[in-house]
Amino acid sequence: MKDRVQIHDGQEIDSALTALAEAIYERHGSDVPVLIGIRRGGMPLAERLAELLGAKYNQEISLGVLDINLYRDDWTRARSFPKVGRTEIPVSLEDRLVILVDDVLFTGRTVRAALDVLTDFGRASRIELATLVDRGHREMPIEANYASFVVNTLPGEIVEVEFSEDGPGQGITLIRDLDDSPK
Secondary structure (H helix, E strand, O other), X not given: OEEEEEEEEHHHHHHHHHHHHHHHHHXXXXXXXXXXXXXXXXXXXXXXXXXXXXXXHOOOOOEEEEOOHHHOOOHHHOOOOOOOOOOEOOOOOOOOEEEEEEEEEOOOHXXXXXXXXXXXXXXXXXXXXXXXXXXXXXXXXXXXXXXEEEOOOOOOOEEEEEOOOOOOOOEEEEEEEHHHOOO
């Protein structure tokens, strides 16, 4: 049996993303970033950040999406072949500030794969990582430059970000398997 506990609601997510955009803008001033969302969870967040940053910079923010499935270090162990989506990066990354966006940072393996993909598109001047949730348990030396929420979890727990049609999220849910909990 699964125990689902909402730990942050949509309003908290909106406030956190506004603060995240402000932190990026304050750190970089006139250096306008390219936002790259990691396919699935990172894309809605990157889209919302692009809107917020576009208002601050008074211009449209370049936005792309990465699919990291073929760059994962575990795809050959999977039972079936990975479902590969498109990677779309509409501008050159050469000498550009790139903000890589994902919803949850866990082991660091997804980000490592994303960095491998990005190098195929040129040499950015700087790559930073923005995440909505940092849940720890790193297996790689990767750290977010911007993390809205730090959630302490056990390795077997799941952090799920639920997205809505008109915004970045409805909530962040912590999922525990009650059958695996210590007795």
